[in-house]
Amino acid sequence: xxxxxxxxxxxxxxRGTSLTIQCQVDSQVTMMFWYRQQPxxxxxxxxxxxxGSEATYESGFVIDKFPISRPNLTxxxxxxxxxxxxxxxxxxxxxxxxxxxxxxxxxGTRLTVL
Amino acid sequence: QQQVKQSPQSLIVQKGGISIINCAYENTAFDYFxxxxxxxxxxxxxxxxxxxxxxxxxxxRFTISFNKSAKQFSLHIMDSQPGDSATYFCAxxxxxxxxxxxxxxxxxxxxxxxx
Numbered sequence: 001x002x003x004x005x006x007x008x009x010x011x012x013x014x015r016g017t018s019l020t021i022q023c024q025v026d027s028q029v030t031m032m033f034w035y036r037q038q039p040x041x042x043x044x045x046x047x048x049x050x051x052g053s054e055a056t057y058e059s060g061f062v063i064d065k066f067p068i069s070r071p072n073l074t075x076x077x078x079x080x081x082x083x084x085x086x087x088x089x090x091x092x093x094x095x096x097x098x099x100x101x102x103x104x105x106x107x108g109t110r111l112t113v114l
Numbered sequence: 115q116q117q118v119k120q121s122p123q124s125l126i127v128q129k130g131g132i133s134i135i136n137c138a139y140e141n142t143a144f145d146y147f148x149x150x151x152x153x154x155x156x157x158x159x160x161x162x163x164x165x166x167x168x169x170x171x172x173x174x175r176f177t178i179s180f181n182k183s184a185k186q187f188s189l190h191i192m193d194s195q196p197g198d199s200a201t202y203f204c205a206x207x208x209x210x211x212x213x214x215x216x217x218x219x220x221x222x223x224x225x226x227x228x229x
Contacts, residue, residue, distance in 0.1 A: 001160075033216075042203060042219045043158070058216075092157055102148055103217055105157035 002027050002095055004106035012112045013083055020079045021109045023093030028073035031096040033103065034066070038089045046091075049076040083113045118206050120220025127227050133191040135223045137204035140185065144206040148217070149178065149189050152201045161202070162189070194227045201225070 003026040013019050023032065032049040047055040047068055055068035070076040080087055093106040119138045127133045137147075148163035164171045164178040164187065171178045177190040191198055204220040 004157075042221045043217075044219075045216050048216070094157075102146070102160055102163055104160060105150075108155075108157045110155075 001104050002029055002097055004093060004095060004104060006091075006093055006106040006109050008109060009107065010110040010112075012114060014114055015084055017083055018079055018081045019083065019111060020077050021091055021093075021111075023076045023078070023106055025074045025095050027097070029095040029097050030073075031103075032070060032076045033094045033096075034068060034076070034078045035092040035094060035105075036089045037092060037108070043092065046078070049078075080111065083111075085113045087111065088113045118204060118218050118220045120204050120223060122223060123221065124224045125226070127194045127225065129194065129196060129227055129229050131194050131227075133189075133194045133198065133225055133227070135189045135202055135204070135225070136186065137188065137206075137220050138184075138186045139206050141206070141208070142185070143208045144218075145209055146207045147178070147180065147187050148205050149176075150203045150205065150219075152203065152222075158203060191225075194225075196227045196229050199225055199227050 005024045007022045034046040035043045037043050045058050046061045047057040049055050049068050049070040051070045065081055067079045090108040090110050092108045094103040096103050121136050149161045150158035151161045152158040162173050162176050164180050166182050169180050175192045180187045201222045201224045203222050205217040207215045207217045
């Protein structure tokens with residue numbers, strides 16, 4: 001497995017602003033993912049963060065709203081842009097150490113948009 | 115085709131009892147079935163996982179039963195303890211050319227174990 005940290009752990013933001021969430025892993029991993037978990041709900045994949053290239057987004061999620069960077073094998077960022085109250089969720093980073101490995105999740109970032 | 119259906123939505127069990135959570139899937143291409151445990155304010159933690167070449171996997175008090183023909187799998191928690199109170203998610207994924215694909219999650223089961 002891998003040790004995953006996320007910053008910030010929580011934030012309260014104003015409508016129309018943007019927040020960048022960081023995900024740091026203690027070892028090089030093959031795959032990194034970003035999920036959203038709305039209050040009391042299940043997990044929905046936003047995108048796969050690809051090292052050195054554009055992220056792969058799932059249906060319903062677009063790069064303009066959720067730009068993602070992955071400059072190396074241990075770090076990624078997710079930005080939630082032009083936020084609205086509907087963006088209030090927990091945002092989770094997950095990683096897979098190897099291509100055939102399962103996914104391990106970070107502690108999450110709890111975002112509240114007023 | 116991509117859905118994973120999980121039941122029940124919530125479950126109350128007495129301490130020492132058996133907790134059973136069920137999941138069903140449609141896509142026969144799924145070949146990896148993990149269960150995650152999530153405590154409030156924490157990220158999901160991998161609990162146990164199974165592949166379709168076995169019908170059962172046990173790790174301590176946690177057992178996955180897998181029925182390939184019925185396209186169902188379940189989590190059994192034996193001797194349930196108050197510390198097991200959490201939300202449990204089943205998930206499924208398929209292999210794409212050697213790379214494990216995206217996890218498709220069930221809606222979750224909130225388990226409460228009463229002392």
